[in-house]
Amino acid sequence: MKNAIYLLTGGIALALFAAAPARAAMGGCEAVGGPVNFITSFANDWTKEQNVAGTLIDMTSGTTSGGSYKMVCDCPANTGVNLYYSATTPLASSGYSGFQKLNDNLDIKTVITDVPGVSALTVPTNINSPVRGEGYFKAANDNGVCNGDPDDQRAGAFTVGSNISITFRVSRPFLGRMEIPSTHIATLQSAWSSSTAYAKGVFKDLADIYLQGSITVPQSCKINEGDIIQVNLGNINASRFITKGQRPEGYTPIQFDINYDCGDTSTIKNTLFMQIEGEDVVDDYSLVARRRESDNVPDVGIQMANITVSNNLIPFHNGLITLDSSGIGHSRMQAYPVNLIGGQLQPGPFKGTATITVVVR
Known part of the structure; x- marks a missing residue:
């Protein structure tokens, strides 16, 4: 009997696995109790030369109120994290790079300047460009x-x-005092990451900014050349x-012009008025022109x-006369005593005084 020797060859399979890199953990951070409100208040005076379409003007003398907030992030306890910041805005784009539409006259550019280690966080922030705060x-x-x-x-x-930091852009010139009501201009947001890879989505x-x-x-207007x-x-x-x-029987009212020159206001949206205030x-509707000496009762008016x-009567209290939109012109007026x-009045002189002021609305 022959002994057969069988040689068995075996293959050793090596399974090689490439370990995937650890993926950074990340998540959101918010203010405890909900977003805090930061309100910046200001009062600025601009020159007529600044009030030109396209002019960029930095806000000055602003003060902010709102306090502080505690931050909580949805990371596991004892996790070490980096903090990232971003900002959104409810305002529509103005069409001018970096600016949003604040109102019919102004566009606005907002920059958050107090992110630790970061000089400027633009509003709104590009979704792919959040900034990492220091620490x-x-x-x-x-x-x-x-x-x-x-x-x-x-x-x-x-x-x-x-x-x-706020920069205004004049989209349409205006006159007088513009009141800007409390307006939500930005929301600051935050997220965490366990590595230097930026958080996304x-x-x-954290905070709503108002x-x-x-x-x-100011607008320089001349009434009757200042005379x-x-x-x-x-x-x-x-x-x-x-x-x-009533006026005297058969009396013809005296006509006169009020001439005004406020410069070219054709590009201004506001309406200009002359405001009449009787002394x-x-x-x-009756300006006192004389009072009786005996009892101080007014007996003659204008x-x-x-x-x-x-031919509308003009009140002598907050009486308004609309100016031509060009800013230059005159209003034809007439006046008469009443x-x-x-009954018959005592003879003697009478006179009345009123002040004309140009107002903007």
């Missing part, structure tokens, strides 16, 4: 921000978002001046009408 946060370092970190090892209060809200204030643009407008109502026969609330009035516009008490 590394971990409970073991007594600056933890993760949910579940012990209270005595947590970071203190944050104020990031309370300092901003996980940001949560702007409120006023901007005043006093004198209207001589003439001599009146007392016997024809007896009906209460002494008995009612809205009324004034704008014959450029339907008997305020009825």
